[in-house]
Amino acid sequence: GKVDIPWARITVQELPESAVGVSSDEVMLDDQLKPIQPKTASIPINSNLMIHVGNDVRLDAFGLKARLKGDLKVVQDKKGLGLNGQIDIPSGRFHAYGQDLIVRKGQLMFSGPPDQPLLNIEAIRNPESTEDDVTAGVRVTGLADAPKLEVFSDPAKSQQEALSYLLRGQGLNSSGADGNAMTSMLIGMGVA
DSSP states (O other): OOEEEEEEEEEEEOOOOOOOOTTTTTTBBBBSBBBBBOOOSSSOOOEEEEEEEEEEEEETTTTTTEEEEEEEEEETTTEEEEEEEEEEEEEEEETTTEEEEEEEEEEEEEEETTTEEEEEEEEEGGGGGGGOOOOOEEEEEEEEESSSEEEEEEOOOOHHHHHHHHHHSOOOOOTTTHHHHHHHHHHHTTOO
16 A cells, blocks of 8 residues: 655654663563563554655754655565665754754665665754854764764864864864864763
């Protein structure tokens, strides 16, 4: 079958810091501390469904406010639920490093479990508030449970310089005081 989603507003609240994911080897116990057998449907359910995400779908989650669109194939069989396809982020804003960044490109690619999309997102600081015609931003790539964050600039600068443009909209001050403070902060963040 096919499901069209022409309009939606999806808001995901922040998770508490103490929240942890469910382990793949989780075993539920009853009152007598015996494993509970998961209930299975008396009739096995297999599904093959196309989901079309239309042009008026918005997401507000974990600092990202974006418009979404794309197509996903949802397959469920005895092995479990799987997603295949891609959701694009044609426009949006992402709050990171204390900055409101503009999403230049964004893709969530699914090929298997729904909680493991491959991320390819690039967000930049507003060029109008950045000196020296430098574009500075952050790239988020990799799987959702272990994303890789990379600070970049165009033209290419050192990580310290690129992060300075990202955070302050200007390069490191040659006087040294701001540069040393920025370097200390970078070391604390694990970037330098």
